Amino acid sequence: MTTIRLFERTGAFAENKDVARELRLKELMPALQRGEEVVLDFTGVEAATQSFVHALISDAIRKHGAGALDLLAFKACSEPVKKIVAIVTDYMQEGLGPG
Amino acid sequence: MKIHLPNSAFLGNIDPFLRGFDPSSPETLEITANDKWISVHPLALSMIAALGLTVKPGGVVCRKLEAKSRHYLVRMGLFRALGVASEINVTEHEPAGRFIPITRVRTSNELSSFISEMIPLLHLAPEQSRTLGYVVSELVRNVLEHSGSEQGAVLCAQYYKKSNSIRIGVADTGMGIKASINNSHPAATDQEALRLALWPGITGTTSREGGTEQNAGAGLFFIKSIASINRDFFVVYSGNALYKLLKKPAGKRPRLHADPFEDRHSREESLPAWRGTAVGVDITLDQTAEFSALLDAIGGTYSAAVRERVRARHRRPRFI
Known part of the structure; x- marks a missing residue:
């Protein structure tokens, strides 16, 4: 398992x-x-920001499909971060289409 | 080029200021102003400072300012940004709590430093700082990533006690939205390009739905949505086109739209050509919705918009 600690790289506002x-x-x-x-x-x-989260995870969903989310876990997210992550994962899956 | 600072130019009445801009003779910039009073949105100051950066030293001429409020321009750093002497003596105060003077941002790391160092100076509540940081980050990153401007982004902001609001202006003198969008999407006019740029999921970096691994095409949609939910003004000016999201009356929560032309707005497409992009936003702090609630509304609209666009491209069965 790989753990990526965001705060060390982004500070309190990941943008x-x-x-x-x-x-x-x-x-x-x-x-x-x-x-x-x-x-x-x-x-x-x-x-x-949505742009930050998109740049971080959208490629994983595009390349590995929705199954990427089985391998990804989002730890200790604040409420706004949870919502941004949900927005990005939702629209990436909407754009994937079936199969 | 010539530009005139009028008696008043805020987002609601900024159109005459924009119409008064003369982009001819781009090697010089002449600035004139109302003799009695100058009270303008940070967008106007950011635009003038951005123009000044495109002119060689000595090419900026600022007519003597007579207005009583001229010291405000000094304190916002306009003359420093333009590299001209103001001949106006003012006592400089610590800017904390009132304004962010004209600042130029050219790199990603400069932007991160700006956000972490300057926004706390406004002493806003955490929710409000979060909204402001979000707006500044997305707008300036758009400039850094899409404008191709050598000068970077020029921005400033002002807190207005009477209306308890923050007003922000970001300007660049890059390629403009039409040229940027046209890299991937056909847009015949500046106005059509603005419409596409405000649509969620459309970016000049790819024609692919959902954007690239680095760009989603959502930045301006998010900012317009934040302004819309807070019932504030939001203005984009690029080429000869202006899109203005109008304030919404109090009442039930405004509905978000993927198509910016479905929002309550005004638009013009015969303005003097602005070579680049200028964006102004107001954030009224009394009515700033909780950031999480903003995101709920934005997320629903965004996903529905992507779904609709994907569905529109579906192949239809052939029934014979």
């Missing part, structure tokens, strides 16, 4: 998409590629 891209390319996608479970630990992160 820097360059950071999201680096985490996605260097940690998240390689771990999913290995079939590992990935915990995105939002402890200390009070808010995130």
